[in-house]
Amino acid sequence: MSPQPISTVARQFGLRASALRYYERIGILSRASISGGKRHYDAAGLNRIAIIQLARSAGFSLADIRELFTGYAQSVPASRRWREITERKQAQLEDTARRIRGMQLLLSKMGRCGCDGLDLCGARIRKAACAPGRTLVR
Amino acid sequence: MSPQPISTVARQFGLRASALRYYERIGILSRASISGGKRHYDAAGLNRIAIIQLARSAGFSLADIRELFTGYAQSVPASRRWREITERKQAQLEDTARRIRGMQLLLSKMGRCGCDGLDLCGARIRKAACAPGRTLVR
DNA sequence: CCTTGACTTGAAGCTCGCTTCAACCTGTAG
DNA sequence: CTACAGGTTGAAGCGAGCTTCAAGTCAAGG
Numbered sequence: 001m002s003p004q005p006i007s008t009v010a011r012q013f014g015l016r017a018s019a020l021r022y023y024e025r026i027g028i029l030s031r032a033s034i035s036g037g038k039r040h041y042d043a044a045g046l047n048r049i050a051i052i053q054l055a056r057s058a059g060f061s062l063a064d065i066r067e068l069f070t071g072y073a074q075s076v077p078a079s080r081r082w083r084e085i086t087e088r089k090q091a092q093l094e095d096t097a098r099r100i101r102g103m104q105l106l107l108s109k110m111g112r113c114g115c116d117g118l119d120l121c122g123a124r125i126r127k128a129a130c131a132p133g134r135t136l137v138r
Numbered sequence: 139m140s141p142q143p144i145s146t147v148a149r150q151f152g153l154r155a156s157a158l159r160y161y162e163r164i165g166i167l168s169r170a171s172i173s174g175g176k177r178h179y180d181a182a183g184l185n186r187i188a189i190i191q192l193a194r195s196a197g198f199s200l201a202d203i204r205e206l207f208t209g210y211a212q213s214v215p216a217s218r219r220w221r222e223i224t225e226r227k228q229a230q231l232e233d234t235a236r237r238i239r240g241m242q243l244l245l246s247k248m249g250r251c252g253c254d255g256l257d258l259c260g261a262r263i264r265k266a267a268c269a270p271g272r273t274l275v276r
Numbered sequence: 277c278c279t280t281g282a283c284t285t286g287a288a289g290c291t292c293g294c295t296t297c298a299a300c301c302t303g304t305a306g
Numbered sequence: 307c308t309a310c311a312g313g314t315t316g317a318a319g320c321g322a323g324c325t326t327c328a329a330g331t332c333a334a335g336g
Contacts, residue, residue: 115217
């Protein structure tokens, strides 16, 4: 398969061309070869985009992804990079998940609020005894 | 308790004074009475801030909170407002939680990647057969 | 040759929830 | 009186992850 233009690649991955250019600008995509004033992506480029997409969908920030590509000595194999980086990410996600569970608990209490007016409700929250719950999560 | 100055209130709630002024500006806090060129918060003001804090900790955006305060006819009691709004939020949180679980699953697959080079790994992702997992979560 | 369409560039804009800044005002202590 | 603490205002900045815009370039088709 010959190198493809940016619009084709973008469509393939469900991205906008502007996103690909942005990735290049911030250095997570190496500069695409430009011929005839236009970018063309070969297999290596497509592979990298695939990695970016997968990592994004697992919650990686673009900074995380840059680290994956450029934060290790060349000799470090992909497998170890993934292992190290995914471990950190797991911890972060676990944390996020915990906060979400806290919010859900709080929400279920809030849904059972019996106050007439919001002011009263606020007063009860301040006394930490309102139906919406007395534990501030965080 | 007499009306308190902004710095005291901010400290009480663990906010910055600038945040309180911001809330006022975007209309989720009613304009504080100003005497001697300075804001002073009475019980009603404090109650409202307490509600805002609780709602924030349950994942409400400031727009959600504005709706809670001003998106209903005056006659609608607090209890019903909470019920309606928390139901929507529960659904959103459930959705977020699902996506997080998807990410965790994906991450655990990624951690077991055995690829040597990232390019190879990307190629496998493209063929949807790489260790990091073949299901793109969303 | 001219138009069209797809691309290029750098710069600026967007959302969210604030924070920071500069310039100014007010009340109190010494 | 001055100095100082602690406010006030509007405007601008931040970070993340892009998108949008204006102006220019390039190749193909008629």
